[in-house]
Amino acid sequence: MERTLSSDVLQKQDETVVVSGWVQSRRDHGGLIFIDLRDHKGIVQLVINPEKNEAFARAEEIRDEFVVRAVGLVRKRQEGLENPNIETGSIEIVVNGLTILNRAETLPIQPFSENQANEELRLKYRYLDLRRPKMQHMLKRRAEMFSVIRNYMEGQEFTEVTTPILANSSPEGARDFLIPSRLHEGKFYALPQAPQQFKQLLMVGGISRYYQLAACFRDEDPRADRLYGEFYQLDTEMSFVEDGETVRQMFDPLIKKLSTEFAGKTLLSEDIPRIPYVEAIEKYGSDKPDLRFGMELVELTDVFTDTEFAVFKNAETVKAILVKNGTLLSRKQIDGFTEIAKSEGAGGLAYISYENGEAKSPIAKFLSGTELAALKEKTGATDGDTIFFGADKRSTVNKVLGRLRSEFADHFELKDPNVIALCWIVDFPFYEWDDARKKVDFGHNPFSMPKGGVEALNASTDEEKLAILADQYDMVMNGYEICSGGVRNHNPEVLYKVFGLLGYDEQYVEDKFGAMLNAFKYGAPPHAGCAFGVDRMFMELMNESNIREVIAFPKNGSGVDVMMNSPSMVDEAQKKELGI
């Protein structure tokens, strides 16, 4: 007889059914035993009467999480015995036969308890953790999201192409995972950090619109929003596209659809703003601003050029953020924010509070009446508010206030979990200053087109080089970078020049990117694209702050799979065969 799922039992009243699943709980009344049987659709109650000797004996030895199969009659529950808390609460199955398909030892974690085990144990016993309704939900929703994405992409005539997992180590970017080659001793494959070069070669190969839900591999330390080892990207590329706006407009509807129809959230605005990188840094102190709240950075350098307050006078830049109701912050809380500011490089954290029409602050006595008036006017402060200052190098001020902006928003709960705020950050600098190595280096990836084409690359001084913009864009969702893309460079001359400005000769470029350069000689169409970090986007859509919560089998923060014990040692024979 066919297995009936818990969710279908309601339609089988007064019929005999077979149900299978896990024992969620057993309630033994001595002469009568109830079992809550769980399958992937829900829970149904089994009743075992002592008259059924065989079944009753089985029921007595059953424990939580045993795997069982029951045959019985679906019966409407008597009046007053219904359980409104479960979907099948109006019926129960009167068991005739009960089979223990598999026993279970006492579980090392209690998946169905309010007390959630710590993450390390949950990861070690992930197969038990996955039985939790929340994890079941996550995996199903992730599959649904992938389905929405595939439908959309196919509707736009994108072709899904899978690209090699065994690829080449690439010199730029993240650390690679290396795979020793057996057939070619001493040589290595690498797992791709992204299918970047392959997708550009697909453009040369005449694929008009490419996409792939691609596994990407990076050997870099993880974060709460960044998985160790492997993660998935919606990787896309379009040929005969010469401007980033075409790409951005292609994907605006998909991300909106995922935010609203899929995740059931509200968009902060239908129009998705395009914000130049410099503007984002100056207004929000970040290239991935959370736009669900305001608190923009206010420029005050001019106000304090001739101030008596030395800290402000000597600073390259003075900016501030206005914290509404900031006077509610305790001294201790302000100390906490001061520590955060210091951790970002600030010397301290000056502030002014407004109470009863007066500016109260340890620094107020250093400020003139005109300065105080200008402050109030520029920030819009009113009673109850507090202004927090950053005074330092411009980059430090932006970094410190950008961090504080986010921290204050957390404190005052300004990040509405039901709202999605999207924006595109555009016009990234092509190069940036590497302070550690004291030289100009690539800001993003070297494969994008400089804005203004090859002429834009006529730069000799560091200053001129740093002023070059890349046709490069990131999409930001609620303060998370969820997408990065660019108009690609399909012209070998430009690629040589892009590297040349950093002092790399043509030989270097040919050594590193030979295949792509070669391909570009034979008719490469202009092309542009982007890649969405789908795990991170999914995390935010699901209101999770830890990306491991939305993945079936994540590695922990040390890159270890504590369930499978990987990485692990291998046989000497295996190593020998690989020549290592």
Add this chain to the structure above:
RNA sequence: GCGCUCGUAGUGAAGUUGGCCUAUCACGCCUCCCUGUCACGGAGGAGAUCGCCGGUUCGAAUCCGGUCGGGCGCGCCA
């Protein structure tokens, strides 16, 4: 690599200004009782060298040093 932080029965927590700690509670587990429960109930029971090593002390879960492991952040992530 660095900074902050956490580590107490199977699980989650309390205890951490040294001593009534012979370590408390809840869940789980075991035994027995119970024919309408659904977080079943009742009676009883087992289970912890307080991550590990060392030190201070008459006395350490508690203080100090080291070490291991987890989490968060920085570096890193073209």
